[in-house]
Amino acid sequence: xxxxxxxxxxxxxxxxxxxxxxxxxxxxxxxxxxxxxxxxxxxxxxxxxxxxxxxxxxxxxxxxxxxxxxxxxxxxxxxxxxxxxxxxxxxxxxxxxxxxxxxxxxxxxxxxxxxxxxxxxxxxxxxxxxxxxxxxxxxxxxxxxxxxxxxxxxxxxxxxxxxxxxxxxxxxxxxxxxxxxxxxxxxxxxxxxxxxxxxxxxxxxxxxxxxxxxxxxxxxxxxxxxxxxxxxxxxxxxxxxxxxxxxxxxxxxxxxxxxxxxxxxxxxxxxxxxxxxxxxxxxxxxxxxxxxxxxxxxxxxxxxxxxxxxxxxxxxxxxxxxxxxxxxxxx
Numbered sequence: 001x002x003x004x005x006x007x008x009x010x011x012x013x014x015x016x017x018x019x020x021x022x023x024x025x026x027x028x029x030x031x032x033x034x035x036x037x038x039x040x041x042x043x044x045x046x047x048x049x050x051x052x053x054x055x056x057x058x059x060x061x062x063x064x065x066x067x068x069x070x071x072x073x074x075x076x077x078x079x080x081x082x083x084x085x086x087x088x089x090x091x092x093x094x095x096x097x098x099x100x101x102x103x104x105x106x107x108x109x110x111x112x113x114x115x116x117x118x119x120x121x122x123x124x125x126x127x128x129x130x131x132x133x134x135x136x137x138x139x140x141x142x143x144x145x146x147x148x149x150x151x152x153x154x155x156x157x158x159x160x161x162x163x164x165x166x167x168x169x170x171x172x173x174x175x176x177x178x179x180x181x182x183x184x185x186x187x188x189x190x191x192x193x194x195x196x197x198x199x200x201x202x203x204x205x206x207x208x209x210x211x212x213x214x215x216x217x218x219x220x221x222x223x224x225x226x227x228x229x230x231x232x233x234x235x236x237x238x239x240x241x242x243x244x245x246x247x248x249x250x251x252x253x254x255x256x257x258x259x260x261x262x263x264x265x266x267x268x269x270x271x272x273x274x275x276x277x278x279x280x281x282x283x284x285x286x287x288x289x290x291x292x293x294x295x296x297x298x299x300x301x302x303x304x305x306x307x308x309x310x311x312x313x314x315x316x317x318x319x320x321x322x323x324x325x326x327x328x329x330x331x
Contacts, residue, residue, distance in 0.1 A: 005105045006134050008241065011067055011098075014131040015060045018124065030057035055124045059096040066098035066190075067105075068238035069261035070162050072322065073188050074106045076217035076263075079324070080271040084186075086110045086157035092180065093117075093147050093164030097125035097140070099190075103160065104136045110158065112140040119144050148172035153183035162190040165200045177204045181211035186267045193235030193260030201234075201262040213266035218322065219294060220273045226299035234279060234294070235262045236322040274324035281321045289316035293325055 030053060085107045091100045094114035103110060116122050122142040129137040145151065147164065149172050159180045165173050180187050189204045191197035202225055205215065215222040218236065227234060237258045279300070280292040291303040303325070305316040315327050 005108060006101055006132055006137065007105060008064060008067060008071075010132060010134075011101050011128075012064060012241065014128050015056075015063060017131055018056045018060065018128065028057075030054050031061045052120055052124060055096065055118075055120045059121075059124060059128070063096060063098040063101075065238070065240045065257075065259040066162055067102050068240050069190050069259050069263070070099045070102035070160060070188070071105060072236065072238045072261070073190050073217070073263040073265055074102055076322075077186060077188060077265045077267075077271075078106060080216040080265070080273055081186075081267065081269065084269065084271075086186065088156040089113070089158045089160070090115065090153060090156045090183070092153075092159060092161045092176065093167070094160070094162075095121040095125065096128060097137070097142075099160040099162045099188075100125075100129075100137065100140060101132070103158065104132075104134050109136050112136065113156075114140060114142045115145040115147065116142075117144065117146055147176060149175040151176065151179055153179055156184050158186045158188070159184040160188045160190075161204075162188075163192065165189065165191055165204065166197065173200065173203065174207060177207045178211060181208050181213055181266075185269055186216075186265065187213065188263065188265050190261055190263045193233075193237070193262050195233045198233035198235060198262045199229075201264050205264045205266070208264065208266040213268055214271065215264060216267050216271040216273055217265040218263065218277050220276055220296040226294065233262070235260050237261075237281070276325045278319060278321055278323050278325050282316065282319055284317060289313065291316060291319070291325060 087110060089103050089110040089112045091097065091112060091114045093116055094100055095116050095118065097114055100112045100114055103112065114122065114125060122144060126142050129140055132138065148168055161176065161180060168176065187208055189201060191200050209215065209222055237260050239256050240259050241256050276293040276295040278291055279294050283290040288304055288306045291305065293301055293303055295301060305313050307313050312326060319325065319327060
């Protein structure tokens with residue numbers, strides 16, 4: 001990866017600068033209030049993030065996790081289409097720009113437009129982008145806009161919709177996904193890795209396929225999800241370094257936490273999805289590794305890889321939740 005692209009460490013440094021002068025206790029209280037009050041209604045003229053201190057505290061708390069989840073989804077797109085790169089990017093409901101940082105950290109130079117309904121979030125996003133020193137982020141356009149029904153989008157190569165659908169009503173969610181599908185060559189949707197988040201991802205996946213797009217990731221295919229509704233949910237995990245604010249709000253002393261997320265990537269151009277995706281943390285036992293897989297041909301299955309498989313066994317001991325299986329078999 002090009003050394004000039006922004007990293008998670010760059011983002012944390014920029015966020016730390018925003019919190020200078022804001023007492024740690026006040027920041028922690030703002031995050032606790034926002035977590036308690038953040039409900040599933042559609043924000044319009046009364047955003048939950050009321051002012052700069054609210055936005056700075058919540059951004060410091062949530063942006064690193066959103067960045068890592070979106071970056072993982074973008075890496076899956078890059079894996080499925082290694083020769084493709086977006087020239088233009090629209091971040092719908094992008095707030096302070098976590099997804100835009102992830103896009104800037106994946107490809108060099110896409111022109112980004114961030115759309116959100118909360119002006120304090122957009123203002124802080126602009127400030128963070130300036131602090132980044134990254135030309136693509138500093139040149140991004142931050143525009144206030146209502147999200148969903150009646151929204152018009154200019155054609156663009158890539159659209160990201162991260163942690164937004166949970167804030168919208170069902171009809172507005174449908175309108176947003178349909179509008180994104182019509183405007184973009186690639187659409188990346190990320191939601192929390194909960195049963196409800198997965199249900200919203202499946203809903204979006206179905207609409208993207210109906211609009212003529214093909215699934216590039218995480219699924220190895222564009223057929224119906226093989227998970228029986230209500231029995232399980234597809235989600236993944238991204239490791240996030242925890243700031244002192246995280247530790248204040250959540251307690252505990254671990255230097256990291258794992259962000260669970262669900263996602264779908266769909267495109268109008270050809271991609272090469274993985275032959276199989278590891279859908280749970282691999283279980284390493286004595287002399288064997290158990291892998292839960294979603295495959296092109298066999299839907300969901302459990303693979304047992306033992307020492308007698310030689311190189312494949314050594315590879316199985318190194319793979320992670322969300323990786324392709326077998327490694328390097330596609331593309």
